[in-house]
Amino acid sequence: MRASPLKSLLWLIAANLAVFLTLAIVGNALIYFVLPLWGIDLRGSIPAHEFAWAMVFGFGGAFVSLLFSKPMARSMYPMQPVIEPKTPKEILVYNTVRELSERAGIRMPEVWVYWDDAPNAFATGPSRNNAMVAVSSGLVELLDDDEVRAVLAHEIGHIANGDMITTTMLQGLMNTFVYFLASMIARIVASNRDGETNFFLYYLVASILQILFGILASIVVFWHSRRREFAADRFAARMVGAAPMISALRKLDAFTKALPAPEEEGAPAQADPLATLKIYNRTGKISQLFMTHPPIEARIAALEALAREGR
Template sequence: MKSFKGIALLVITNILIMVTLAISANILVYFILPMFGIDVRGSFEARQLMFAAVFGFGGAFISLWMSKWFAKRGYKMQQVTNPTTPKEKLVYNTVKALAEREGIKMPEVWVYWDDVPNAFATGPSRNNSMVAVSSGLATSLSDAELKAVLAHEVGHIANGDMVATTLLQGLMNTMVYFAASIIARFVANAVARDGEPSHMVYFIVDIVLQIMLSILASIVIFAFSRKREFKADAYAADALGADAMISALQKIDALSRQSVEWQQREAREDALATMKIYGAHGGMKGLFATHPTIEDRIAALRNRR
């Protein structure tokens, strides 16, 4: 029942977002822009570009604005405000010290229960963010290693990675929506009967193109994400030393390989290897990876020594 409520809430939220964006786009095109002498109501291309920008950037920034809300509901979390255990004190005080070092508002500190060692940072801005740590990470790493991982996450916040990624996502969304609508309109006109474009053809072509172009756009976004991971590693190395970050990465990699999820994934990849779909460190898998390989991250850290 709890999961059903969560799914229902997510669906309702997305419907409200889409309705809000649609209303905003129409108000912008038909009322606000004409007030400034910009009339795109009769131009299909200009109108579609405006709608694409509103939906592309609007959706991306709404997702960013709600990122903390979604994260807290995606895991069984507990916020750390008055740390009591040694590990809680270590996590809280490390994040606080790094935030003071950067002159940013103290991020919210959360812990969640998961044996898989992991941590992440999210939030709409540098001064409105959160850092979450799994119980598996907190209990498996040494104090120095845990501090390094926390520095990596604060590095994402300090570098403004969430906003930068959202801007890129908005730009890619806009290009996808606009290109798909223009091409779909051309195809619909090409198969028109009695001068009437086929609305069904337009709809089908538009949806298919959006899916295809979104996959291509994601390659750019994932490449940007991998680049930001290297920068966050560099931040951790500058703040606490490269050795601690290298040790943390090695231990996280070793622990992850022991998990059932990792073993199942490896079994699937081995089964596909003979088909040459992708390789472990390159090919299609590398293009759609949000993080660089552990080997590449360690190599980059060692080069900073």
């Protein structure tokens, strides 16, 4: 059972307002008070001023999201932490996370479970040594023990590889250029020969360009994300072997294909029940550009190649 949509929406709006106000205060303090003390005066330079603001909002927003990634994830489901595992499934998950994190040389992530029929697992957190792994009841019911271990190894791989921070850095960089380019082009379009700016036109053009550039930037971020999924699969193969990971992916793929289409009676309200495992069946060239995870066939093929190489 998910948290109510209204509660999640209000929480998201409040969080974004808090982020905006915080970044606005920090940005003004940097540009008008802190940087001038170091001989860096951006107050009179429009391009430099715009780029500074773009960096504040681009990287600031990305890192604030990363900083609060754990509480945000916990707000999506009614989760409970596994501190002293009691059931066989809790013991399996807890011991696997502890073992794999020790082998990976990272601090053991927090372990959380939540009740959802959709098989799912995800890892998040601001750093390799401050992370969490969450598992749904549907995942441990669908998969056998070896397959559960493989999925957990995949999630530990994301943490050990530092995927959260590298993705955040890339997202911050993309955000910065989206904001900067959109703002500068909008300023050129909305300014007359006397240097006066039509602010309505400026904000209209900037908003449209941010959407367009944001779509292009997301392609780069999604490409990076797909590469990290292959890396996490390789990590899982090294930790527990390729076979259980392949088996887990096939079961998850079969589960997805067995779901009724959204327009069919009895279809779940959520369009993407595997919201973090991302088991995709789409193979169109355009749709693949906007996938955070590679197609299931490509992941299985890569794992089978590793198995043949004995890795």
